C-alpha cells in the first residue's frame with residue numbers, strides 16, 4: 001500500500017516546529033528518521049494531513065555536557081552514536097547499545113527521540129534510558145519540562161507526551177571513573193527487536209545501582225532489590241530465588257518460557273557489567 005496524500009513541512013527551528021504542531025491541533029505527525037512512521041503511513045495506520053520533518057532541527061542535533069549530565073539531541077541518529085560522531089558519546093553506554101539496533105540502513109536514519117516517542121516495548125533506547133536513570137527534555141508551547149525516563153512510557157506505544165509537545169533531548173549521566181554498564185538482549189536474528197532484554201548501571205561515584213528489564217508487555221521495569229544487593233555484595237550475590245521473585249512481580253502476564261529468558265538476560269547482563 002502507499003500512504004494517503006499529506007502535506008510536508010520542514011521547519012527551520014524548534015519554535016517553528018512547535019508552532020506547526022499547534023496550528024494543526026493534534027492532527028499533524030512529527031517525522032524524525034521515518035523508520036517507524038514510514039511503514040505506519042504506508043499501511044495507512046496513520047493518515048495525518050501534514051507531516052512535520054524535524055530531522056534537521058539544529059536544536060535537536062547537538063550533544064553537550066551540562067554538569068554531571070550529557071544532553072543528547074533527540075534527532076541524533078543511532079548510526080551517529082554507533083560511529084562516535086559526537087566525541088562526548090564515545091565509550092558511553094549509548095555507543096555500546098547502538099550497533100545492536102536493527103540494521104545499518106535503519107540506524108542511518110532512525111533517531112533516539114523517534115524511538116522513544118514510538119515507544120515499542122521491545123525497543124533498545126526505551127530500556128536504555130530507564131536503565132541509566134535518564135531524563136527526557138520535552139519542549140512544548142509553555143517551554144521545556146523534564147520527565148524521568150521511568151515515568152515517561154505509560155504502556156505499549158503510549159507515553160506522557162502531549163499532542164503539542166516533542167522530545168527535544170535526552171539527559172544521561174556522565175559515567176564516573178568506576179561506573180559499570182551491561183546490556184543484553186535476546187533476539188532471533190541480529191538486528192531484530194528483543195524478546196527479552198536487560199540493562200544494568202552501577203556507579204559508585206553517585207551511589208547508583210539500577211537493573212531494568214525490557215521487552216515486557218508495556219514499559220521497562222526496574223528490579224530495585226536485586227540491584228541494591230548486587231551493588232553491595234557483588235555478582236556472587238546473584239540469588240536465583242530473589243531474581244525469580246522480582247521478575248515474577250513485573251511479569252505477571254508472561255509464561256514460564258519468557259520468565260526464564262528474562263532471567264538469563266539479567267544474569268548475562270550483570271556478568272557483562274560486573275564480571
Ligand SMILES: Cc1cc2nc3c(=O)[nH]c(=O)nc-3n(C[C@H](O)[C@H](O)[C@H](O)COP(=O)(O)OP(=O)(O)OC[C@H]3O[C@@H](n4cnc5c(N)ncnc54)[C@H](O)[C@@H]3O)c2cc1C
Pocket residue numbers: 029030031032033034035036037038054074075100101102103106109110111112113114115117118122123124125161165166167168191192193194
Ligand atoms: C525492520 C526494523 C527493525 C527494527 N529493529 C529495531 C531494534 O532492534 N531495536 C530498536 O530499538 N528499534 C528497532 N527498530 C525501530 C527503529 O529504531 C526506528 O528508528 C525507531 O523506532 C523510530 O525512530 P525514527 O527516528 O525513525 O522515528 P519516526 O519513524 O520518524 O517517528 C516515530 C514516531 O515518533 C514520533 N516522533 C519522532 N521524533 C519525535 C520527537 N523528537 N518528539 C516527539 N515525537 C517524535 C513520530 O511522530 C512517530 O509517531 C526497527 C525498525 C525497523 C523498520
